[in-house]
Amino acid sequence: MLTLYAIPVSLYSAKTRIALRYKGLTWRELPPPGGYGSAEYKQIVASGNLPALDHDGFLIADSEAIAEYLEDRFPEPPLLPATPQARARMRERSRFHDTRLEPALRALFAHIAPDSRDPGLNARQSAAISERLGQLGRLLAGGPDMGFGLGDCGYPVTFAWIDAMSPRLGLDIAWPDRVRDYRARLADTPAVAAELAGYLPRLTGWLDSTGD
Ligand SMILES: N[C@@H](CCC(=O)N[C@@H](CS)C(=O)NCC(=O)O)C(=O)O
Helix, strand or coil, X not given: CEEEECCCCCHHHHHHXXXXXXXXXXXXXXXXXXXXXXXXXXXXXXXXXXXXEEECCEEEECHHHHHHHHHHHXXXXXXXXXXXXXXXXXXHHHHHXXXXXXXXXXXXXXXXXXXXXXXXXXXXXXXXXXXXXXXXXXXXXXXXXXXXXXXXXXXXXXXXXXXXXXXXXXXXXXXCHHHHHHHHHHHCCHHHHHHHHHXXXXXXXXXXXXXX
8 A cells, every 4th residue: 555644735745646646556645643843753754754655564755765666666657768868867857856946946935924025035036946947948958758757747846836926925937938838748747737636726725824
């Protein structure tokens, strides 16, 4: 049995659900025992991070480690291409999301509520996110083109966050044409469409609950 520890608006949990959906897997989802950040959950997952996956008693945390594990255990349909170079490129795309684009967005998370907004930070992160999107456009030009892969799972969720936060924080984001095209292609992927259909209302509901 696959059990995913997740909370409703967790960005990386949504990324992992896209991989699970793409693989056609079924799973049950539980909130972290004891609550988010609890000592009880840290007894299960040392880092206390979400998401974490329990597969028949084997527990693994971190969305990248989980996706690679799913690829090893459930190879069809593949999330990685066949050649070493194309696999490396797909992993590069994934790491770019987790270590470059998403952190530029995450820097705003503590400043979403109206009374904690910081116009200077919003301007700086608008520039940082736009720069990362420009870099992503250039990365995409180098392939790989396998329809959908491991490196694509995080982007639809982060793009949705950028959209949802832009009007609230007055972000000014430059979307390169190549990234717009990529985004549209991802949105047509059934696993992405299914995840976003449930995720977007939760995301906007949560943002509204912060006071907007
Ligand atoms: N690199 C990690 C990042 C996961 C992450 O940042 N998760 C957030 C929730 S979306 C979290 O657990 N934050 C609390 C913490 O880092 O202690 C992954 O890919 O799983």
